[in-house]
């Protein structure tokens with residue numbers, strides 16, 4: 001009898017033990033497939049199955065499984081350079097006036113000293129003419145301005161220096177044709193970006209101006225793309241790309257020595273595809289007397305226009321080249337239809353009168369002026385504010 005009882009107890013213990021081993025195994029089989037260490041499942045997930053979940057051992061104890069992200073290749077977090085915030089454009093010319101006035105003051109001082117004479121005789125009027133001509137206003141424009149001023153002084157019987165100065169300022173301002181449309185067409189239209197082509201001779205400041213305009217537009221909440229169609233000078237594309245990085249604009253570049261027209265075309269295409277507001281195309285500097293290069297510029301424009309008309313062709317003129325710049329400008333206007341002039345380096349010349357000569361000769365408005373190498377040293381051109389700077393102290 002004792003043997004029977006012992007045999008029954010042994011049987012019960014064996015059965016209980018077998019059940020104890022089986023149950024956890026069955027429970028594990030119900031879990032989703034697992035991967036990695038800490039699991040006991042060996043089944044491989046099929047291709048269609050969701051990413052493997054890593055279930056810690058505790059899951060067996062009935063705790064909710066922790067879901068970890070599947071192991072992927074490490075994500076490279078690109079460090080974006082901190083974008084710069086350009087200064088507002090409103091009133092820039094006034095803010096930069098001191099800089100302009102510094103270089104123009106000789107004209108202002110000279111004129112004021114003549115105007116302060118008791119009597120404006122023939123010699124005095126000649127001196128006024130000479131001052132304006134040597135400030136690059138141009139002979140023709142000077143004669144018109146002085147003639148009109150003389151007439152006003154005579155008719156109105158103007159006496160004080162302040163009055164004559166004010167009348168001269170009015171004449172100079174009117175010679176700058178304040179009614180001309182100086183707006184820069186940079187707004188996207190017809191489902192595509194506005195396209196600006198920037199042209200001019202070597203070293204006039206094309207790349208710098210592209211960068212400065214780009215900054216202004218981005219500050220105004222626009223999206224901008226640069227096209228580095230200056231494929232002759234690798235450094236120019238590099239320089240433009242640097243401007244782009246600083247303000248957050250993409251730069252489309254081509255191979256060095258490549259076809260500038262194709263880079264310009266690609267830049268506009270990229271601008272259209274990515275929904276950019278304004279595409280600025282920087283072209284290579286060229287001498288206006290090199291026919292081949294000028295023809296190439298015409299080609300750049302024609303190729304870009306396969307996407308639609310160019311909205312603005314800006315001619316960059318270096319103010320320090322004075323009257324020579326006028327001949328350059330004339331040749332450019334014959335090859336491409338220039339819609340606006342940007343006069344750069346006005347901070348470096350005492351001959352700001354070139355603005356009057358340029359507009360008069362070309363009949364094209366000066367839209368912007370460059371007043372330094374700094375990123376915000378570009379101002380919308382305002383005739384009255386400019387004349388105040390040209391004449392120096394408010395007198």
Ligand SMILES: Nc1nc2c(ncn2[C@@H]2O[C@H](COP(=O)(O)OP(=O)(O)OP(=O)(O)O)[C@@H](O)[C@H]2O)c(=O)[nH]1
Pocket residue numbers: 200201202203204205206207208209230233236284285286344345346347348369370371372373377
């Ligand atoms: N003082 C002064 N310097 C300027 C101004 N604009 C441009 N510059 C300088 O002029 C030099 C030539 O400028 P870039 O922009 O490289 O001229 P670019 O026309 O693109 O030259 P290329 O590509 O060689 O044809 C640079 O040193 C600029 O910093 C300005 O308004 N004032």
